[in-house]
Amino acid sequence: MVRNSRSSYGWVSIALHWLMALGIFGIFGLGLYMVELTYYDAWYRGSLDLHKSIGLTLLIVWIIRITWRWINTNPEISGSPIEKKAAHYVHLLLYGVMLALMITGYLISTADGRGIEVFGLFEVPAMSVSFENQEDIAGDIHWLLAWSLILMVALHVMAAIKHHVINKDNTLLKMIRPTTDLK
């Protein structure tokens, strides 16, 4: 129930999945909102601090999630062999885009050698090397990746609903609660 089985995800994977889902929607919305704030908005500074804190927290969750996935079996993916393969690579791509997003975000804020404070608890230091116009290049890529991830997530959500409603299989259910019944 805690660990994954061949028929469904365990509680740890389920919790990590939905925690990241919540974090990603939250940070995306916050990102869109904060860049529209003006200098005299009370949350002009706070929104960015929160965005950076959530981002680096998501990185920690990402590392735990990847490690957990590595040391666990994964449930069977439903569908034809091609669909299975596609689902597998899209999942990997999702993880890759998430990581790249966090890295580019980190590169924007640390381009001048300043570290990033996470909820005022600890500071993630900057790297000792930087490149020309780092904050601009990383910023452009960060923006592109953010929209790519959200579009991929939309696709991911639609696919889950399609499996549930049209195929009537347990694709969506196995990410909601662990099951022991073998199919």
Add this chain to the structure above:
Amino acid sequence: MKKLLLTAVTTSALTLASLFSVSAQAADYKIDTAGAHAFVQFKIKHLGYSWLLGRFNTFDGGFSYDAASPEKSEIEVVIETASIDSNHAERDKHLKGSDFLDVKKFPKAVFKSTAFEVKDDDNAVVTGTFSLHGVEKTISFPVQKIGEGKDPWGGYRVGFEGKTTLKLADYGITYNLGPASTHVEIELYLEGIRK
């Protein structure tokens, strides 16, 4: 037709000759950006409580100057707007974006003098066109000669400073930084090496 052509040739030859004589009188200087003995600084009030300082790291230009006839001086400075540096990456990113300099659309800011009004040996008022953020305006500001002479490495140098205040809204930069921060002070410290 032949006569017209001849007149045209003569006129351009004369123009060339007169241009040549001017540049032969006044010495031409290259601004020493290679050795970083030149600075384009800016200064703007933060909330009205303190000053924020920054600079443009990349610019280029030259001037012609002759102590005997300073009124004939000329100067041109081209600033790469993307080189703005306020010692804070997140702020620099914002300043380079469309809220402020919009450096992708307006990569260069250029000042080109049109007149020098000499006040005394070391002081003058320069007038010229300044283009920033796609807006070109004629501005005048005082400049002061700091000194000139031989350098220890076989060259000849002269240095100037000049300060002016720009209203950001005049150049289409209207992001609200507060009532105390509507103007930015630009300070030029330029050392030229005689060509």
